[in-house]
Amino acid sequence: MAAxxxxxxxxxxxxxxxxxxRLVRRLLRYVRPSRALxxxxxxxxxxxxxxxxxxxxxxxxxxxVAWPARDRVLVMQVAGGFAALLVLxxxxxxxxxxxxxxxxQRVMRDLRAxxxxxxxxxxxxxxxxxxxxxxxxxxxxxxxxxxxxFTSGVVSGxxxxxxxxxxxxxxxxxxxxxxxxxxxxIPLVLLTSRVFQRHVRETYREIRARVAQVNAxxxxxxxxxxx
Numbered sequence: 001m002a003a004x005x006x007x008x009x010x011x012x013x014x015x016x017x018x019x020x021x022r023l024v025r026r027l028l029r030y031v032r033p034s035r036a037l038x039x040x041x042x043x044x045x046x047x048x049x050x051x052x053x054x055x056x057x058x059x060x061x062x063x064x065v066a067w068p069a070r071d072r073v074l075v076m077q078v079a080g081g082f083a084a085l086l087v088l089x090x091x092x093x094x095x096x097x098x099x100x101x102x103x104x105q106r107v108m109r110d111l112r113a114x115x116x117x118x119x120x121x122x123x124x125x126x127x128x129x130x131x132x133x134x135x136x137x138x139x140x141x142x143x144x145x146x147x148x149x150f151t152s153g154v155v156s157g158x159x160x161x162x163x164x165x166x167x168x169x170x171x172x173x174x175x176x177x178x179x180x181x182x183x184x185x186i187p188l189v190l191l192t193s194r195v196f197q198r199h200v201r202e203t204y205r206e207i208r209a210r211v212a213q214v215n216a217x218x219x220x221x222x223x224x225x226x227x
Contacts, residue, residue: 027146030107037106041099045159048092051085053166058082096159104151112143132223133215141211 031038058078066074119135127135171179 027149030110031103033110034103034106037099037103041096041103042158044092044096044099045156046162048089048096049159049163049166051089051092052163053170055082055085055089057170058085100151100156104147108143108147111146112139115139115143131212131216131220133217133219134212136219137208137212137215142208 058081062075062078065071066078116139119139168179168183171182
């Protein structure tokens, strides 16, 4: 009969608040040395968002102005401008991906170094009561999750927020009645996101606990292989 997996550590079962301002401030401290990379990533995001808004306006111009007037020259000019916009948007997206990746790797380098130094200073009693696999999970898997937070969460989240605000402004300028009709679904989207957030947090907590158990089980078996 297979041995039952080790029970999860109490910290693995802790499910804190969805947003902790104190924790966010502690994490942003690691971004300060790479402020230039963060600013460059945000700049590329802003450019990409602005170009993304320009494409539908060019399409509208062709449909409302160039096509009714049968102006083929204007259509070709707009098509050339649209192609240039796609190239510039690709360059901005590439720059955003590159800068956010560099930012995430530098933040993780500093965080891993500080975390490893902290582990080295812990008393021996802590290692007696804490499985090695759980410590490995904290230094590897959990830190990698923070990498996703910095690369895909903070910077991309700010860029998406800017894009949504800009799209909303353009929609209100073009036709406020259609914009209001489109905004009707926003409460439903917020409610769905809230429900999804709750289930994702619970699932992620369970994943962290299971990964810690697997690493602890594997670490104990490998370290005791000679015995």
